[in-house]
Amino acid sequence: MVERASTNAGATGPKSWMRGSSGPLRGALLGLLAQHPGTGGELAGRLKRRLGETWRIDPTDVYRLLKCLVEEGLARAETKPRAGNDARMRLIYHPTQDTAPAVRCWMETLMPREPVRLALQAKLAVATEQDVPTVYRALRAYERDCIALAQLVLPTGVRPDSWESLFLEGTRDAVYGSLRAEVDWSVRMRQRIDEYAARNPKKN
Numbered sequence: 045m046v047e048r049a050s051t052n053a054g055a056t057g058p059k060s061w062m063r064g065s066s067g068p069l070r071g072a073l074l075g076l077l078a079q080h081p082g083t084g085g086e087l088a089g090r091l092k093r094r095l096g097e098t099w100r101i102d103p104t105d106v107y108r109l110l111k112c113l114v115e116e117g118l119a120r121a122e123t124k125p126r127a128g129n130d131a132r133m134r135l136i137y138h139p140t141q142d143t144a145p146a147v148r149c150w151m152e153t154l155m156p157r158e159p160v161r162l163a164l165q166a167k168l169a170v171a172t173e174q175d176v177p178t179v180y181r182a183l184r185a186y187e188r189d190c191i192a193l194a195q196l197v198l199p200t201g202v203r204p205d206s207w208e209s210l211f212l213e214g215t216r217d218a219v220y221g222s223l224r225a226e227v228d229w230s231v232r233m234r235q236r237i238d239e240y241a242a243r244n245p246k247k248n
Contacts, residue, residue, distance in 0.1 A: 069099075070109050071150040077119055078147050081138040084110055096197055096216060110137055118146050168233075180237060187230045194223040 069091070076082075076090050088106040095101065113119040120140050123133050164186060171179050197216040204210035 066105070066109060070113065071147070073106065073109055074113060074118060074143060074150065075147050077137055078139045078143045081136055083134055083136055087137065094212065096219065118143050176237060180234060183230045183234050187227050190223045190226045190230070194220050194227070
C-alpha cells in the first residue's frame with residue numbers, strides 16, 4: 045500500500061520545507077532518502093552515522109520529519125511485509141520526482157545564521173548582581189558540555205579516501221571549530237565577570 049503524498053508542495057513554495065529550526069535535519073534526511081530508500085529507523089541510523097554524535101538524533105523526530113516530507117510531496121511511504129515469517133508490516137520511505145530538485149535547492153540555499161547560546165543570552169540579558177553565582181555556574185557547565193562534545197568530533201587528520209569521508213571530515217572540523225569558539229566566548233565572559241567584581245567589590 046502506498047501512502048499518497050500531498051500535492052501542496054508547489055503551492056507552499058520550493059523552500060517552505062526548509063524553514064524552522066529543524067530545516068537542516070530535514071535537508072540531510074531528504075538527501076539520504078534521495079540516495080536510498082529506507083525505514084524510519086534505518087534513516088535515523090544513517091543520519092547518526094553521517095552527522096556524528098554531536099547531533100541528538102531522536103528516531104521519534106525522524107519519523108515526524110518524514111511524515112512532514114510525505115505531506116509536502118517530497119517523499120512517499122510504502123507499506124511492505126517484513127522478511128521471513130514475520131507477519132508485521134513495515135513502512136518504507138522512497139524519494140519522489142520532487143526529491144532530487146528539492147535537495148539541489150537545499151544545497152544551493154544559504155541558510156540564515158542561527159543565534160547561538162540563546163538560553164545563556166537570555167539569562168545574561170536580565171541578570172543582576174545577585175544572579176552572578178548562578179550565571180557563573182551556568183557558564184562553567186556550558187564550557188564543560190562544549191568541551192565534551194568537541195572531543196567527540198576531533199578532526200582525525202587522515203587524508204579522505206572517498207567523497208563521503210571528505211565531507212564527514214569537513215563536518216567534524218566545522219563542528220569542532222564552532223564548539224571551541226563557544227568555549228572561548230564563555231571563558232571571556234567569566235573573565236569579564238571576574239574583572240568587574242575586582243573593580244567593584246562593594247557590589248558583590
